């Protein structure tokens with residue numbers, strides 16, 4: 001039996017009631033992942049009254065699916081970062097990751113959190129799938145890292161793959177849910193509170209307010225930490241402009257026991273595009289490997305499950321005895337220039353998004369920035385990561401990155417039925433059906449229960465696609481994800497897929 005969740009024990013997360021009354025607070029934080037919880041925790045330490053709203057359960061979304069590498073080495077390779085931003089800003093970006101890891105370490109010490117936080121090295125190794133000599137390229141990259149002041153060393157052979165690699169000292173790893181459970185427990189009290197199953201809606205600017213479960217939350221500052229940002233009070237146009245600089249990718253991970261002490265306890269990632277990543281944890285009588293990659297634009301894969309098989313095939317080349325006992329997927333948000341967008345988007349409104357594969361470190365850095373923003377303090381990274389920073393010369397053209405939107409909006413008009421009747425939708429399957437001029441997202445769970453909702457994404461109208469690994473409806477345009485019931489799992493969509501009035505099981509043309 002293969003588990004469909006990462007190894008982190010989510011039973012440790014404390015649970016909180018729904019919002020059931022009006023609330024006044026200093027700061028309203030939206031999102032109960034690492035960014036929201038860290039922001040609320042840091043602000044509470046400064047005496048602010050914080051209200052944190054989570055649509056579902058804390059750390060239930062992409063934070064719960066992380067592989068929890070703590071690395072200051074960014075997804076965007078250092079030479080590219082330097083070409084795009086210059087040496088000083090490239091150094092500053094990595095120093096931001098260092099500061100975030102140091103902050104996590106301080107909180108772990110201060111709160112005495114038993115979350116297996118360890119400093120480990122990270123290895124950038126030559127591609128696991130390309131058979132070419134990358135020695136010179138990696139040596140030059142290592143030299144650049146050293147020039148910028150980072151503890152990097154070139155190794156002719158990576159401890160995992162035997163390929164050339166750069167060893168970066170002072171990365172780290174932890175159990176993210178044990179860490180976040182401790183933060184969540186420290187937030188309530190003295191005017192601060194957490195509410196779960198409380199989706200924020202109906203934002204207004206003056207007074208600054210939102211609603212959840214029909215109740216009003218009045219605040220002085222609003223921090224949107226919802227992975228893909230909600231619109232908040234910036235309006236559809238500006239929200240869409242920000243969205244057009246972001247691209248959602250699905251990523252896949254598998255877990256397996258490996259023989260004890262065969263590999264160094266470390267993080268590994270390679271130069272493939274998209275890259276493969278590996279975390280090795282040592283246990284008393286075995287080691288555990290988490291191996292991931294095979295990313296694609298969310299909603300754009302025809303068969304999600306085959307990504308797990310492809311990962312297992314590559315891992316078996318290095319660990320023939322690996323027996324996969326876990327597999328899961330998550331979503332990462334990439335930006336046009338490789339660095340996240342963190343900062344003010346409207347008066348008294350702050351947003352953090354676009355962390356790529358560095359969700360734990362950039363999420364923590366975002367919390368540090370949000371805290372300084374609320375307190376009116378200057379922060380070293382505020383200009384570098386600002387939401388309205390100027391486009392930079394070597395950035396990916398974000399118009400091109402989002403070309404899929406006009407393509408899909410046209411192609412969707414010619415979408416054919418994937419089944420003639422709901423009877424053709426088997427257990428565990430989802431198919432699009434045309435009926436009475438509507439396209440219906442029809443799925444059947446393992447018990448045989450049928451769900452039928454509109455297939456039209458409530459963000460900007462593309463048709464959703466079935467994800468056969470996660471059993472969700474994913475939108476290929478900007479990455480929104482929905483449950484079979486139509487409820488939103490991940491934005492930018494904020495409204496559920498529309499319910500279908502006529503739920504008959506009839507044959508269709």
Ligand code: FES
Nearest residue numbers: 457459460475478
């Ligand atoms: Fe934008 Fe679906 S149309 S996420």
